[in-house]
Amino acid sequence: MSTLLEVSGVSVTFDGYKAIRNLSFRIGEAEMRAIIGPNGAGKTTFMDIVTGKTRPDEGRVIWGEKSVNLLRMNEARIAQEGIGRKFQRPTVFEDQTVHANLLMSLRNPRGSFPCLFYRPNRRDQVRVEELAEEIGLSGELHRKSGELSHGQKQWLEIGMLLAQEPRLLLVDEPAAGMTLAEREHTTDLLKEAAKTRAVVVVEHDMEFVRRLECKVTVLHEGSVLAEGSLDHVTSNPQVIEVYLGR
Numbered sequence: 001m002s003t004l005l006e007v008s009g010v011s012v013t014f015d016g017y018k019a020i021r022n023l024s025f026r027i028g029e030a031e032m033r034a035i036i037g038p039n040g041a042g043k044t045t046f047m048d049i050v051t052g053k054t055r056p057d058e059g060r061v062i063w064g065e066k067s068v069n070l071l072r073m074n075e076a077r078i079a080q081e082g083i084g085r086k087f088q089r090p091t092v093f094e095d096q097t098v099h100a101n102l103l104m105s106l107r108n109p110r111g112s113f114p115c116l117f118y119r120p121n122r123r124d125q126v127r128v129e130e131l132a133e134e135i136g137l138s139g140e141l142h143r144k145s146g147e148l149s150h151g152q153k154q155w156l157e158i159g160m161l162l163a164q165e166p167r168l169l170l171v172d173e174p175a176a177g178m179t180l181a182e183r184e185h186t187t188d189l190l191k192e193a194a195k196t197r198a199v200v201v202v203e204h205d206m207e208f209v210r211r212l213e214c215k216v217t218v219l220h221e222g223s224v225l226a227e228g229s230l231d232h233v234t235s236n237p238q239v240i241e242v243y244l245g246r
């Protein structure tokens, strides 16, 4: 599998504390990857670096077949490159319908002028229906998003990100606050999304990670401690020590 994202020798210091230490790893083009690690391991900071929110002191973040360095781009440019991020709390437009939320998220060539005169065409309508099907909200298209359950709001937000057709989707603790059935549905839709793009999931819930059936990267003190299948990394004595020693 060819590499989509390569983090190479990245370090970040906050107020004299090295939160990320010489971090290096790669994500393949259509790959599901889980990132785990104890509190403070650097998982959020890793996502902040990739999306341009935090600037590292050193290292490179190489992206795509042209091997461009993301560290030279601002946040908006990085998003345009096809990197989408899902934060832990859902941020949908609550007083708009599910349909409207998905429609306004579609990747269309919309500057401010075309936006003023924007009328959804047949292709957009079909795409919204496809996305609703993919996230399991076909029956809710005309409900206000504020009326959805917590899990449904999370799926809607994932759908809104998929509407942008990202090549890499970063997802922060998607299972938090979900019922078992909601977690299972979330696993299915993330696995489906990862067939055509890279999906990186930061998650504390090991059962959820197990169901993703993917390679796992364990971070500890800002570096990669172990990498491989969940069984492989959780039988690593260093990983066990880091988790039990919390």
Ligand SMILES: Nc1ncnc2c1ncn2[C@@H]1O[C@H](COP(=O)(O)OP(=O)(O)OP(=O)(O)O)[C@@H](O)[C@H]1O
Residues within 6 Å of the ligand: 014, 015, 019, 037, 038, 039, 040, 041, 042, 043, 044, 045, 046
């Ligand atoms: N803006 C900041 N200023 C100072 N220290 C920070 C800042 N952001 C993160 N840190 C520190 O950097 C380290 C890594 O934090 P980070 O949030 O990336 O860890 P994490 O693995 O996401 O943890 P958690 O699982 O608790 O979310 C922590 O020690 C944290 O306190």
